[in-house]
Amino acid sequence: MLSRVADSLYWMSRYMERTDGILRMLRINYASSQDDIQEFSWKPVLRIFSYLDEEKSTSLAQQSRAVLQYMVTEKENVNSVLNIVTRARENARSVQDHITKEVWQCLNDFYHTIRDESVNRNLYIEDPVSTLDVLIRHGLLYYGTMDITMARGEGYAFINIGKYLERGVQSADILDIKFSDLQYDVERMDTTYWKYLLLSISGYELYLKTYRTGFDARNVVGQIVLSEDFPRSVLYSVNQLRRYFERVKSDGNKEAWKKIEFMIGRIQSRIEYSTVESILRQGLHPYLNGVKEELYEVGIALNHHYFAYS
C-alpha cells in the first residue's frame, strides 16, 4: 500500500473518531446544562476540544448555544466538527479507490449534511439534541458501513490503528480534565458529575452493572483506564491498537515494525500491570500524561516509518 494512502486512511479515521467523541461530549454536556446542577460549566469541554484561551472560554462557559455553534459549525474553529469532517472527507477523497464506494458516500453525505445552513440555525433555535443526534447517526453509519463493507486488508488495519490511537488519547484526556476540575480530589461524592462523565463516553450502563456500591471516583478511574471490556477505556484502545498493528507486519519494513511494536507493547504492559491504587499513588495526572505522551510517540513513529513520502 502507498505510504500516502496509509497516511490518509489513518487520518481520515482519526478525524472521524474525534468527531464522534466531540459530538457525544456535546450532547451529554448540553443535557447536563439543562439539569439542575449548580455549577455546570462548558470549560472542561472547551479545554479538551478547542484551543480557546482562558479568557475566551470563561466568557463562553455558561452559554450553551454559543458553545454548540462554536464547536459544531464555526468555520474559524479548526477543531469544529465541520472542519474535522471536512478534513476527514478530504483525506477520504484522495483514497477513494481504497475505501468502498459505500464508505465514501457515507462520509460525503455527512459532509453535505453538516455544511447545510440548517444545522447552524437549528443549533440555535431548535432542540439542539435532535440536531446532534442526526450528526451522531451519520457517524454511526460510517462505523457500520466500514465494518460491513471494508476488506480486512492493510488499509483496514491502518484505519483501526488511527481510530484506537485517537480514542486512547481522547479517553485519557477526558478523564484528566474532568478530574483536574475537582483538583484530583478522589473523595468527591458528586453523583451527577460522574454520571454525566460516564454518559458522555457511553460508559454509564456498564458502570452500573459493574459497581453496585454507587459512585466512587476510584471506580470511575478503574473503568475508564483499566477495563478490558469497556470499548472506550484506555486499555481497550491500546489492546486494539496492538492487535491491528500486528497485521501490518511485513518483510519489507521489519526493523521499523519491531520498534513500534515494542513501543505499543510497553504502553500496554504499563497499563495492564497498574491498579487504581498504584495509579493514584503515582498521581492520576502524571500517569495519564505519561500514557498520552507515549501514544503520541507511537503516532510520530508511524508517521516516520510508514507514512513519510516526501
Add this chain to the structure above:
Amino acid sequence: MQTGELLNNYNVEPNVWDEMYAALSVRPQYQGVVEFLQQMSIEELNKKEELAKRLFMSQGITFTVYSSGEGIEKIFPFDIIPRIITAAEWTYIESGIKQRLKALNLFLKDVYNNQFILKDGIVPVEMIYSSPHFLREMHGFPVPHDIYVHIAGIDLIRDHDGTFYVLEDNLRTPSGVSYMLENREITKRIFPDIIPRSNVRTVMEYPVILHRNLVSLSPRQTANPTVVLLTPGIYNSAYFEHTTLARLMGVELVEGRDLVVDNHRVYMKTTAGLQQVDVIYRRVDDDFLDPLDFQPDSMLGVAGIMSAYRKGNVAIVNAVGNGVADDKAIYAFVPAMIRYYLNEEPILKNVPTYQLGRPEEREHVFGNMSRMVIKKTNESGGYGMLMGHTASDEEIDRYKHEILRDPRQYIAQPIISLSTSPCYMNGRLKPRRIDLRPYALCGPDGIQIVPGGLTRVALREGSLVVNSSQGGGSKDTWVLAG
C-alpha cells in the same frame, strides 16, 4: 401541465439538424423515450431531475471550485433526456474513427522516426517544428507495440443535413469518460426499465478493456504487472474521474510524490518499501511529467521518469509528445494522412480549415469574419476562441491584430451549426446544441470503441460552445443495438 403539451411546444430551429424531430415527426429511435415522457407529469419529471442532482452530489461526482479558501462542490450539469444514436449511425462513426486513429498513430510513429510524410511534402516541415507539442525527447525511440495513442476522444458534430464532421482529435489525456459511465448509472435510476426495453448497448466494458490494454503494455514479463494511474491530485477538476477509473480497474491511484526513479526504474513508495511500477496511465500533461526534461518547477511529475521511459523500463499511456498530432493546425492534414498512410478515402469529414499562416487563406478569412470561428492552435477547453457571428467589430479588430503578430498560432473554420437535441429545462423541452465524444481504446489487439460516449450540450440558448468551462453540460448517450 401535461407532458403532451411539453412535446407540442418543442420548436426546432430552422436549418438545424434535430436529433429527435424530423419534419414535425419524432424519429423512430426516440419513439420509446417520447412515449415514456408522455406518461409522466411535469411534477414527476421535476422530481427526476432533482433525484439526478442528489445522486451526483451524494456520490461525490463533483468538481471543487476553490474561492476565498473554501471549497465549493459543483456538479457538471446533467440533462435527463438521453441522446440516441442508431445502429447504422454508430457503424459509420465507429469505422470512421478507427480509420482516423490508425492514420494518426502511424503519423506519430513517422514524425518521431523516419519522417517520410515530411520528406514527401504531404505535411509541411515547418508545421511540425513550429508546434510547441513536438518533443525532441521522443525522437527515435520505439514505444511499446508502436502505439502512441492508447486512449482517444474524437469530437464529432453534425451539420444542418445531419452529416458528421470531426471537430477535434484529443490524443493527449482526453477526459470525460467517467461521465459517460456515471450518466448511464444515473439514467438507470431515474428512468427504470426503459434502458433494457430500448435495446441500448452497454458502456460498462470500458474500464475492463482499458485495464486489459494497460496490463498488456508492461515491459516486464511478470504475471501481475503493477499498473498505476498518475493524477495531479485532489485539486484537479477531473479528480473524480481519476478515482473512478482507478477504482473500476482496481489499480493504484498515485500522485507524483508517491513515485521515485532509481537506476532508470520507477518505484512507488509503499508501507512495505519500494515497489516497481510497470505501466503508468498518466493524467498529467507532458509539460509537467518530468521536471528534468520539461517544466523544471513542476511538482506534479516525477524526476527521471522520461529516462526510465526511454530505457523501456516503464510504459507511459498515452505516449509523450502526442500533442503534435492533435494540434489544431495539424488537424487540417488528417485527411491527407489517411490517404498517404492507408491509401483510403477518409470516412469522416473534416471541417474545412484555413491556415492563417498562409497569406491567401488569411485574406479570405479576414474578408468573411462573421461566418468564421477563429481558434488558437494550442488551446483547448473552449478557451482562445472567437465566434465571428456574435463578436463585436471591436473584438474582431483586436483578434485580427493578435493574429497578425503570430499567424501560425491560429486557424479559422466556417461556423458549423451543430445539431440540437431536446433538453428538459424548467418544465419545458428546449432544443440545445450538442456534440459527441466517443472514446477509442487502442491496444496490441487493435482499436475498440465502447458504444456510447459523452454528449456535451451547450445549455445557454443559442450558444454553439459545449465545453464545460463555457457553461456546457452533458447527456447520457445511447447507442442502439441493431
